[in-house]
Amino acid sequence: MNKILLATIVASLSLLTGCSAHQSANTYTTANAQQKLKVSYAVITGIREVKLENAASGAGGLAGAGIGGTLGNSAGQGHTGIIGTIAGALIGGVTGVITDKAINSNDGLEITYRMEKTGDEFVTAQARNGSETLKVGQRVRIIESEDTTRVVPAE
Numbered sequence: 001m002n003k004i005l006l007a008t009i010v011a012s013l014s015l016l017t018g019c020s021a022h023q024s025a026n027t028y029t030t031a032n033a034q035q036k037l038k039v040s041y042a043v044i045t046g047i048r049e050v051k052l053e054n055a056a057s058g059a060g061g062l063a064g065a066g067i068g069g070t071l072g073n074s075a076g077q078g079h080t081g082i083i084g085t086i087a088g089a090l091i092g093g094v095t096g097v098i099t100d101k102a103i104n105s106n107d108g109l110e111i112t113y114r115m116e117k118t119g120d121e122f123v124t125a126q127a128r129n130g131s132e133t134l135k136v137g138q139r140v141r142i143i144e145s146e147d148t149t150r151v152v153p154a155e
Contacts, residue, residue, distance in 0.1 A: 051108065
């Protein structure tokens with residue numbers, strides 16, 4: 001029984017840790033490495049704090065329910081074991097969903113900027129980078145690929 005519990009916990013934790021994605025302007029995927037990216041210049045006209053959330057995978061709820069049910073089942077035999085399994089699965093499932101949501105969300109910034117050459121205004125949301133300060137009126141580089149836009153200081 002203890003080996004099954006340990007295997008369930010290890011498998012569940014590995015599922016949860018693989019779900020988080022960080023969307024910082026300083027993080028590149030391997031697909032973006034050695035690719036030509038377009039660079040433009042702009043001036044920030046607005047900044048707003050936002051929460052960036054990845055789509056829920058359901059892995060946290062499933063993992064939590066599995067662990068909780070296994071632990072609850074070990075609480076007794078017969079009716080007690082069944083009740084413990086159900087209660088453990090419910091409590092573990094709710095805890096897993098909350099954990100999954102916490103792992104898969106980042107503090108971010110919604111950055112509004114006006115392009116220097118065209119005057120067009122755009123908005124990009126990206127993860128907050130603790131070491132980098134962006135502010136209204138600041139000149140920035142806009143780095144674009146086919147599916148990603150990054151806003152970074154020009155200097």
